[in-house]
Amino acid sequence: MYKTSKILSIRCAYTDRQLWYIVRKTSTTQDNKSLLPPNPQKISSDMVGPPDPVSNLRRIVFKKPANEGQLEKKYRELRTEVQEWNQEFWTQHNSRFFKERENYLKHNLPEGKSNLTADEMSVFYKAFLDKNWKTHIKYNIEWYKKNVTLLGLAIRIKLRRIFRIKD
Structure with missing residues (x-):
């Protein structure tokens, strides 16, 4: 089968x-x-x-499209590239998170308990976020740059369509 x-x-x-x-x-x-x-x-x-099971994206x-112009092709390819970049970042980030959470539980779970409460886990969550805040800042800055570029291309495409400008 x-x-x-x-x-x-x-x-x-x-x-x-x-x-x-x-x-x-x-x-x-x-x-x-x-x-x-x-x-x-x-x-x-x-x-x-x-x-995606790891990145959640x-x-x-x-x-x-069959009649895709140069600008539309560039826009579609850049959207795909940004999507892949985003996918890679969140896959790495979440993999690191799961690994560190498992390690934390291994070392901090009292005998006889199968889980920690949300309050007990908040210590780990805060430490993880504090350790990775620079990475998140860099990610956000890059994410905004990429989106502004995509927005600029989308506006140019829309204007070309409105005024029926060919490539």
């Missing part, structure tokens, strides 16, 4: 994007090829995937 999956898409009314969900049948083996996102050239709109597959 093998693992199969299919991609279901649902149009999300408030974002006008499609969500893709991978439906898996249970089995004894895994088929990683079946977990690939949809082809950008074969979809009718941007599609949003399921949350939903990946977006951006539609590649």
